[in-house]
Amino acid sequence: MSTDSNSDFPWDSKVPEGPLADKWKNHKAHIKLVNPANRRKYHILIVGSGLAGASAAASLAEMGYKVSCFCYQDSPRRAHSIAAQGGINAAKNYQNDGDSVYRLFYDTIKGGDYRSREANVHRLSEVSGNIIDQMVAQGVPFAREYGGLLANRSFGGAQVSRTFYARGQTGQQLLLGSYSQLSRQIGLGQVKMYTRHEMLDLVLVDGHAKGIITRNLVNGKIERWAGDCVILATGGYGNTFFLSTNAQGCNVTAAFRAYKRGAGFANPCYTQIHPTCIPVHGDQQSKLTLMSESLRNDGRVWAPKEKATAEKIRKGELDPNKVPDEERDYYLERKYPSFGNLAPRDISSRAAKEACDDGRGVASTGLGVYLDFRDAIKRDGKAAIEERYGNLFEMYNRITGDDPYTTPMMIFPAVHYTMGGLWVDYNLESNIPGLFVAGEANFSDHGANRLGASALMQGLADGYFVLPYTVGNYLGEQGIAKAGKVTTDAPGFAEAEAEVQDRIKKMMSINGKESARSLHKRLGHIMWEYCGMARTEEGLKKALELIPKLREEFWTNLRLPGKEEELNPELERAGRVADFLEFGELMCRDALMRDESCGGHFRSEHQSPEGEAVRDDDKFAFVGIWQHQGDDQEPKLIKEPLVYEEVKFTTRSYK
Numbered sequence: 001m002s003t004d005s006n007s008d009f010p011w012d013s014k015v016p017e018g019p020l021a022d023k024w025k026n027h028k029a030h031i032k033l034v035n036p037a038n039r040r041k042y043h044i045l046i047v048g049s050g051l052a053g054a055s056a057a058a059s060l061a062e063m064g065y066k067v068s069c070f071c072y073q074d075s076p077r078r079a080h081s082i083a084a085q086g087g088i089n090a091a092k093n094y095q096n097d098g099d100s101v102y103r104l105f106y107d108t109i110k111g112g113d114y115r116s117r118e119a120n121v122h123r124l125s126e127v128s129g130n131i132i133d134q135m136v137a138q139g140v141p142f143a144r145e146y147g148g149l150l151a152n153r154s155f156g157g158a159q160v161s162r163t164f165y166a167r168g169q170t171g172q173q174l175l176l177g178s179y180s181q182l183s184r185q186i187g188l189g190q191v192k193m194y195t196r197h198e199m200l201d202l203v204l205v206d207g208h209a210k211g212i213i214t215r216n217l218v219n220g221k222i223e224r225w226a227g228d229c230v231i232l233a234t235g236g237y238g239n240t241f242f243l244s245t246n247a248q249g250c251n252v253t254a255a256f257r258a259y260k261r262g263a264g265f266a267n268p269c270y271t272q273i274h275p276t277c278i279p280v281h282g283d284q285q286s287k288l289t290l291m292s293e294s295l296r297n298d299g300r301v302w303a304p305k306e307k308a309t310a311e312k313i314r315k316g317e318l319d320p321n322k323v324p325d326e327e328r329d330y331y332l333e334r335k336y337p338s339f340g341n342l343a344p345r346d347i348s349s350r351a352a353k354e355a356c357d358d359g360r361g362v363a364s365t366g367l368g369v370y371l372d373f374r375d376a377i378k379r380d381g382k383a384a385i386e387e388r389y390g391n392l393f394e395m396y397n398r399i400t401g402d403d404p405y406t407t408p409m410m411i412f413p414a415v416h417y418t419m420g421g422l423w424v425d426y427n428l429e430s431n432i433p434g435l436f437v438a439g440e441a442n443f444s445d446h447g448a449n450r451l452g453a454s455a456l457m458q459g460l461a462d463g464y465f466v467l468p469y470t471v472g473n474y475l476g477e478q479g480i481a482k483a484g485k486v487t488t489d490a491p492g493f494a495e496a497e498a499e500v501q502d503r504i505k506k507m508m509s510i511n512g513k514e515s516a517r518s519l520h521k522r523l524g525h526i527m528w529e530y531c532g533m534a535r536t537e538e539g540l541k542k543a544l545e546l547i548p549k550l551r552e553e554f555w556t557n558l559r560l561p562g563k564e565e566e567l568n569p570e571l572e573r574a575g576r577v578a579d580f581l582e583f584g585e586l587m588c589r590d591a592l593m594r595d596e597s598c599g600g601h602f603r604s605e606h607q608s609p610e611g612e613a614v615r616d617d618d619k620f621a622f623v624g625i626w627q628h629q630g631d632d633q634e635p636k637l638i639k640e641p642l643v644y645e646e647v648k649f650t651t652r653s654y655k
Contacts, residue, residue: 009640011264014425015119020646021101024123027426028469032476039064041483042475045212045227047199047254049076051171051178051456052439053233055463058181061190063468068225069182069191070214072198072249072572076179080235080247081459084171085392086294087155087163088135088456090128095152099160101125108454109647111157111344112419112447113599113615115267117623118644119426120444127465128457132164134464138177141166153297153388155452157344157654163453168292168392174456178463197223198572199254200503201496202230202261202435209258209435210486213496215504217572220565222500224488229434229474231467232258233459236418236440238271240580240587241532242524244415245277245290251576252583255422255441263430264625264638266443267420268583269591272450272600273533274416275301275348278399279368288414289399291371292392293452296341298376298385299409301348302328303355303362303369310360320362320370320408331355335610339654346449346600346613347654349413353533354611356412363410372408413533417455419446419600420590423625423640427470428462431627436471438462443623448599504564507574512557516574519554523547523577523584531588536604540592544585551581586626586635593637596620617649 016023034042042065046057049071057069073079091104105125109116132150136142142164143151152161166173185191196217203211209230214223237252238244259265276296278289304310305327312318331351336343343351352369355361362368377385382405386393393404400410421443428436428444439459446454475483530543554577562568597606597613598620606614623640 010638011431011640012425013117013640014427015117016426020119020122023119024126031469031473034472034476036064038480038483040066041480042066043068043227043484044229044231044471045225046070046231046233047212048079048233048235048439048441049073049182049193050079050081050233050235050439051175051459052441052463053231054079054175054178054182055460056231056233056438056467057191058178058185059464059468060471061185061188067185067191068194068227070194070197070199070212072196072217074195076182076193076195077175079175080250081175081456082172083245083247083290084174084456085168085290085292087153087165087170087453088131088174088460089155089162089451089453090132090164090457091125091162092129092132092150092152094149095161097160099162103160104128104162106647107158108445108451109447110652111451112449113613113652114447114617114621114644114647114649115270115598115642116447117444117642118646122646123466124445124458124461127461130465131457131460135174135177135460138180140173140177143167153294154342156293156296156342156348157339157451158342159339163294165294168294168389171456174460178460199234200257200500200575202258203492203496204261204432205486205490205492208433210490211488211493213493213500215500218567220563220568222497224493224497226486226488226490226493228478228483228486229436229471231436231438231471232422232441233438233463234441236421237268237583238415238418240523240584241415241527242521243280243285243288243528245274245288248286251579253576253579255437256579256583258422258430258432258435260628261432262628263432263435264423264627265420265586266423266623266625267448267590268587268626269531269594269601270419270448270599271415271587272345272417272419273349273413275345275352275413276371276411277414277416278396279363279410279412280365289395290414290416291396291409291411292389293345295371295389295392295409298380298388299341299371299373300330300375301332301341301352301369301371301411302330303360305329305360307359310362313362314364314366321374329355329360336654343654344449344451346602349533350602350611352411352413363412368410368412370408371411373404374408377405415528415532417450419443419448419450423623427473428466429470429474434474436467438467448601504571504575506555507558507571507578508560508564510556510558510560512559514553514557514559516558516560516570516577519550519558520573520577520580522550523581526550527584527587531591534602534604535591537592540588543588544592547581547585547588554578554581589635590624590626594620594624613652621649
């Protein structure tokens with residue numbers, strides 16, 4: 001493994017000087033501007049139409065830029081942001097319970113286990129309130145208190161109520177708000193929307209990102225697109241594990257293509273395991289279903305204290321409602337009394353795994369614990385619980401056949417969000433000039449663990465309140481003389497298109513015996529077993545032996561039906577699986593390098609006697625950035641030191 005690193009970080013993170021609370025304000029006051037008359041001369045390419053992509057496209061188009069937006073779905077409304085359930089954080093302090101910008105900032109730094117860039121997190125906290133105002137103005141129907149003010153509820157990792165919500169469908173309502181603004185700009189002709197187009201490569205011209213190569217998923221046509229800069233808002237890479245809470249189409253391809261072109265990939269091992277998902281129910285399952293973290297406001301998590309009790313439940317011999325309180329282990333309340341059932345996701349997930357590893361799991365597979373609303377219904381009444389979570393309870397009932405009003409929900413951790421992503425500076429620009437990265441596709445805000453209700457916050461902050469400034473800064477630095485000058489005839493486009501075509505033809509010509517889905521499933525087993533909730537040096541080395549062999553099998557035994565010049569979902573899947581097979585190795589390499597436990601990265605060798613993660617701040621207080629050196633070469637590790645001005649490294653405790 002190459003662990004070469006620069007003693008001096010070679011890239012400029014562009015974090016402004018001055019007090020933390022003034023950095024963003026001062027930065028905005030001094031960046032380059034593009035005057036309104038000149039903006040229409042620039043063309044911006046945006047890949048992805050979820051919250052980050054749609055908000056960026058709508059904002060930049062409103063400012064006067066020409067925008068082309070691409071997504072592989074048949075409508076921007078199908079972006080995976082729609083699946084978010086529980087809420088969006090903002091430091092409004094509507095509850096008058098002591099919240100502030102600083103407290104949101106500190107909770108996010110602590111929640112990420114002191115592995116995120118301080119300045120970016122503070123900016124996120126600063127603009128959080130603006131997001132709520134923006135979305136209310138767009139008509140998002142947030143829940144309201146009896147007096148008409150917006151309601152808030154609590155989420156994990158916080159002791160205040162700062163999460164705004166629309167029942168259990170907050171992501172859907174926020175996406176519809178952003179989509180309405182995107183649609184307005186499409187109608188005005190400022191945005192050209194290209195649905196059913198998948199980005200398959202990034203094009204560099206004179207070292208700057210100036211274009212993309214896409215495949216039209218309806219007719220198979222490979223196309224070139226040129227612009228003055230590129231924004232990737234393509235989500236995370238949780239589907240590397242095959243089973244996750246992500247939609248099946250979610251993939252790493254766009255970000256990984258950028259990585260292969262030289263963009264640094266930061267902290268790929270940081271993956272979030274969400275503690276409240278419906279357990280796996282069969283070996284033919286395609287995805288897992290998330291149950292919102294907001295449920296832990298009123299639901300109490302427990303497992304039987306005795307293995308014998310759990311075994312009776314598993315066999316169907318004992319109704320969980322008949323287990324008396326003295327025989328229930330409300331383990332989050334026991335282990336983390338200050339936060340209880342609202343302990344952060346990584347901690348709550350490991351606690352559930354610990355109970356199941358101890359033989360106290362209640363699902364038929366042994367992999368499940370309870371989320372019980374009995375006490376909340378007794379306290380507040382069924383109608384109140386139904387008003388807060390009705391659609392979530394209905395979804396659970398439809399999937400499992402059980403009524404959570406009368407029977408405890410069964411939950412187990414599952415792969416959910418990914419905190420790693422392409423490296424970006426303070427401007428959300430990668431080390432490739434002109435390539436900006438927004439939302440889950442970048443690494444910048446969540447460190448080693450994301451607090452609940454912060455994903456929607458980051459996506460909208462990046463798209464509405466950061467990129468409109470920083471993209472203009474890049475274009476202003478380039479100068480008006482370069483506006484719109486790059487065309488698809490420029491050097492780099494033909495080469496990138498040829499590489500895409502060759503890759504597709506190679507996959508189509510293998511004519512083996514195994515499907516891409518089958519190979520992906522096998523990769524998922526390796527990743528979950530050796531790079532999942534708990535990781536060891538031995539296991540990661542084993543994964544690094546197995547994945548290259550599986551990748552070789554992919555390229556020698558893949559079977560694809562259909563043709564390349566037509567609608568071919570299996571070809572789409574195969575291209576994404578090919579990237580997962582390379583990216584999975586990068587994840588394991590990063591996890592092996594990071595010889596500590598932090599947040600969602602839990603190395604079993606580094607835990608306290610109580611089973612808590614033990615960081616090594618002396619050796620690993622850095623962003624681990626991997627840079628591609630060639631297909632036959634090991635990637636280079638570059639380290640960005642994490643320097644904190646306002647917070648101090650402390651043991652992360654929720655007790």
